[in-house]
Amino acid sequence: MLKSHNCGQLREEHINQTVTLAGWVNRRRDMGGVIFIDLRDRDGITQVVINAGHSQATFDTAEQIRNEYVLQIKGTVGRRPEGQENAEMTTGDIEVTADEVTILNKAKTPPFAINRDHNVDETVRLKYRYLDLRRQKMQSNLIIRHKAIKFIRDFLDERGFIEIETPILFKSTPEGARDYLVPSRVQPGKFYALPQSPQQLKQLLMVAGYERYFQIARCFRDEDLRADRQPEFTQLDMEISFVERDDILNLIEELMKGMIKTASRLPLAWDEFPRLSYHEAMERFGSDKPDLRFGLELTDLSDIAAESGFKVFTDTVKAGNPVKAICVPGAASYSRKQIDDLEAIAKANGAKGMPWIMLKQEGGVKGFISKFFSDEQMNAIIERMDAKAGDLLLFASDSKWVVYAALGALRTEMGTRLGLKDTGTLGFCWIVDFPLFEENLENGFYAPSHHMFTAPKPDHIPMLDSDPASVLSDQYDLACNGFEVAGGSIRIHERGLQRKIMELIGFSIEEAKEQFGHLLEAFEYGAPPHGGIAPGIDRLVALMAGEPNIREVMAFPKTAQATDLMSESPSFVAQQQWDDLHIQPAKAM
RNA sequence: GGGGGCGUGGUGUAGUGGUUAACACGCCGGCCUGUCAAGCCGGAGAUCGCGGGUUCGAUACCCGUCGCUCCCGCCA
Secondary structure, eight states: OOOSSOTTTOOGGGTTOEEEEEEEEEEEEEOSSEEEEEEEETTEEEEEEEETTTOHHHHHHHHHOOTTOEEEEEEEEEEOOTTOOOTTSTTTTEEEEEEEEEEEEOOOOOSSOSSSOOOOOHHHHHHTHHHHTTSHHHHHHHHHHHHHHHHHHHHHHHTTOEEOOOOSSBOOOSSSSOOOEEEOSSSTTOEEEOOSOSHHHHHHHHHTTOOEEEEEEEEEOOSOOBTTBOSEEEEEEEEEESOOHHHHHHHHHHHHHHHHHHHOSSOBSOSSOOEEEHHHHHHHHSSSSOOTTSOOOOEEOHHHHHTSSOHHHHHHHHTTOOEEEEEETTOTTOOHHHHHHHHHHHHHTTOSOOOEEEEOTTSSEESGGGGGSOHHHHHHHHHHHTOOTTOEEEEEESSHHHHHHHHHHHHHHHHHHTTOSOTTSBOEEEEEOOBSBOSSOBTTBOOBSSOTTBOBOGGGTTHHHHOGGGOBBSEEEEEETTEEEEEEEEBOOOHHHHHHHHHHTTOOHHHHHHHHHHHHHHGGGTOOOEEEEEEBHHHHHHHHHTOSSGGGGSSSOOOTTSOBTTTTBSOOOOHHHHHHTTOOOSSOO
16 A cells, blocks of 8 residues: 555554655645645545755655645654644644655646635536545545445344345336336347336345345436436335335334434434324425424415405315415515515415415504405414414415415425524424325326335225225335435235226226236235335435535536536437447437 | 526636726745744736627627526426
């Protein structure tokens, strides 16, 4: 090795030892006759001292050194002079006096500062990702990620899980997200697909008798990107045989707690993860991934609104839809502009408008809908919402989905604006008892709300015949701070039930055989009851690192346009490559 | 597919319908033997993303376009 110690390693106990360090120049301070170099490697930073009186050749070399040069330093560890210690540095009590300085490599001045944590345009960061990743913050993020994954592997190994790799080249299915396709060279006209998740394969591993499987699995979805969505991302994919829902919830809860204790920058907001039904989450928070770190809950006012003189509300309730509101404390002083901003959020989420009522500090109410309510009705609203003078009430009346979306978005926005979220903590909750089917029929058939292998709750199975729309499933999600961080379900392992579900969703035997034939056939050879879950590693690590998007915890992420600014991919390919793959462009490019 | 925001020396920002586009950091040179965001002195560095329009005059206003970003749709 070109070094004997790491740069974060040396302490008082090493004093008088001769050491060799190697790393990058974090900063150079040239005092004329003495030069200080902060030498940085992944482990930390050590101050190196180069004295003019010590060795002229070494000093001459040090004069030429610039930031980010790669150096090897041979020298002696010494105690810093009295009063010169740096309490900010873990190595701040010592320094290395250089006997020899070797420039292992020079470096151009980087396009942005490596030695400083400051905002840099993300275009530049992504183009020079290798320099961005050199920054302490990014190294720390990737180390959190490593620790999390290491914890997961150890935790699951101790509990009898085995890690099995599944193919990246697999089969396209029209269900779900858009597939990334890979044309076959040896099978003209045919395509592989990159897996959206190893869903089918892990179920087949259950049929194969592996009982407890996991994989740190790369997944691919060709959909538009978001702060928490990349075209390729990593899931902790898991499946367990002979398992019941609560076994999985309890296991994952223990795993999350251990992982956060081991790897997370932020602590848990609370120890036990609350379990909410999907219905309760939507009604109270307008989201199936609610941020429970603050209140501002949705309140149903349909009954009072139905008696009001406001036609929009009365019509809504007559149509069987809700009128709901949230109470924003202290926001009655909001300006027209601020209200307009909030209304824009409601509209962006499908609402046609955002009626509001201000409870004036000096008493009385303001807002054009207030005149449609009697004093009695207004008091009932205020009482039910536990509102006080100075508060602002924001309403939504529409289909319940629009009401959830609009008020859910407003709730999140106001939670941020008013600083109600404890942003330094992680607030987990389980969402359970999802509907088995989407509410709206598609072409006269039900659509699965998760996927077609999700099992109904056992005591709801009879309702598949009488009232399919009301059937709840053994599907569950884990949410944290308003993000979905895991989703899973107990699967259907029994053929008759699977056939019934396929009939309800209008899936013919022929279609099923075409797409899932291997899986359905496998289920006829003794499939054990099984279920699983898939936590999203990128989202969890971003949350644990306190980062606002998952690019900050991925080494080489893509832009919102799904490009890589460093390698400039995707890229055009030679005509020969098209020919080899038996494909051609749809039009001249 | 739709909507919002941003784009000014290497980096981060300021700025204005009108003379030479300002500041900090960085960079280059000089001084300096105890600094640690070193300090002091001097210097270089910007066709204000690109194209078009309005105007006597555009970095600024308008349109388009490209890039980055956030959101809706989409993501079983």
